Amino acid sequence: MKDGGGQSIIRFEEVSKAFGPKVVLRGMSLEVKRGETLAIMGPSGIGKSVTLRHAVGLVQPDSGRVIVDDHDLSTISREDLRELRKRMGYLFQEGALINWLSVGENVALPLRENTDLADEVIREKVEEKLALVQLRGTYDLMPPELSGGMRKRVGLARALVTDPEIVFYDEPNTGLDPEISMSINHLIRDLAERLQITSIVVTHLVSCILVVADRVVLVDQGRVFAEGTPDEFIRSQDERVVRFLAKPYD
Numbered sequence: 001m002k003d004g005g006g007q008s009i010i011r012f013e014e015v016s017k018a019f020g021p022k023v024v025l026r027g028m029s030l031e032v033k034r035g036e037t038l039a040i041m042g043p044s045g046i047g048k049s050v051t052l053r054h055a056v057g058l059v060q061p062d063s064g065r066v067i068v069d070d071h072d073l074s075t076i077s078r079e080d081l082r083e084l085r086k087r088m089g090y091l092f093q094e095g096a097l098i099n100w101l102s103v104g105e106n107v108a109l110p111l112r113e114n115t116d117l118a119d120e121v122i123r124e125k126v127e128e129k130l131a132l133v134q135l136r137g138t139y140d141l142m143p144p145e146l147s148g149g150m151r152k153r154v155g156l157a158r159a160l161v162t163d164p165e166i167v168f169y170d171e172p173n174t175g176l177d178p179e180i181s182m183s184i185n186h187l188i189r190d191l192a193e194r195l196q197i198t199s200i201v202v203t204h205l206v207s208c209i210l211v212v213a214d215r216v217v218l219v220d221q222g223r224v225f226a227e228g229t230p231d232e233f234i235r236s237q238d239e240r241v242v243r244f245l246a247k248p249y250d
C-alpha cells in the first residue's frame with residue numbers, strides 16, 4: 001500500500017547486537033508501517049538476516065528495543081510471542097527444509113504446529129500454496145530431489161501457508177532463474193496488495209525492489225544510512241547510494 005502515513009507495526013529503536021567480539025548492529029532504527037512493503041538492502045554479512053531474526057524474537061538485542069504490534073519483544077510473555085508468531089511467515093535465506101519430510105509435509109509444518117485443522121484441510125491449503133509458487137504436483141517429492149530454486153519456492157509456500165499478516169522474505173530471489181524470480185516478485189507484490197500483508201524483504205536486487213517495495217532502507221555498519229522509495233533511489237545523486245546500487249555486494 002502506498003499511503004504515506006499509517007501506523008507502525010514493527011519498530012526498531014536503536015538496536016545494538018554483538019556476537020562475542022563481532023559487533024553486528026550498532027543502533028539500528030527502522031519502522032515498518034502496517035500494510036507496507038519495506039525492502040532492506042546492504043552488503044553481505046552486515047546483519048540483514050540478524051535484523052529479521054530480531055523482528056520475530058529469535059534473537060534479543062544487547063541494547064535498544066524491538067516493538068512489534070505494540071509488544072516489546074524483550075519483555076513479551078512466551079504465550080504472547082507464540083500468538084504473535086502465528087501471524088507471521090518467514091522465508092529463510094537457506095530454505096531450511098527438513099530433508100526427511102516430503103515437500104508437502106514441509107509446507108504443512110506451520111499448520112500442524114499452530115492449528116488443529118483436519119488432514120484433508122491441511123492438504124488442500126498446502127496444495128493451494130504449492131500452486132501459488134508454481135510447484136503443482138510436487139507434494140510427494142523429497143527436498144534432496146529439488147533444485148535450489150524449487151527449494152526456495154517450497155520455503156515460500158511454507159512461509160505463506162498460514163495466511164500470515166506479516167511476512168519476512170530473506171533473499172526471495174536467490175537461486176531462481178530470471179523468469180521465476182520476476183514471478184516471485186510479482187507474487188510478493190500481489191499478496192501485499194490483495195491481502196494487505198505487511199512485508200519485509202531482504203534483497204540485493206534492484207529488479208526486486210522496483211517491483212515489490214514501497215520503501216527501501218540501505219544498511220551498512222550496523223545501521224540505516226539511507227531511506228526512500230525505489231524511485232528516489234534510482235534517481236538519487238547521493239554518491240553512497242549510487243555506488244551501492246551499482247554494486248550492492250561490495
Ligand SMILES: Nc1ncnc2c1ncn2[C@@H]1O[C@H](COP(=O)(O)OP(=O)(O)OP(=O)(O)O)[C@@H](O)[C@H]1O
Pocket residue numbers: 019022024042043044045046047048049050051093
Ligand atoms: N548466532 C550467531 N552467532 C554468531 N555470529 C552470528 C550469529 N548470527 C549471525 N552472526 C554473524 O553476524 C554477521 C551478520 O550476519 P547476517 O547473516 O545477518 O548477515 P547478512 O547481512 O544477512 O549477510 P548475507 O547478505 O550474506 O546474507 C555475520 O558476521 C555472522 O557471522
Ligand SMILES: [Mg+2]
Pocket residue numbers: 048049050093170
Ligand atoms: Mg542474510
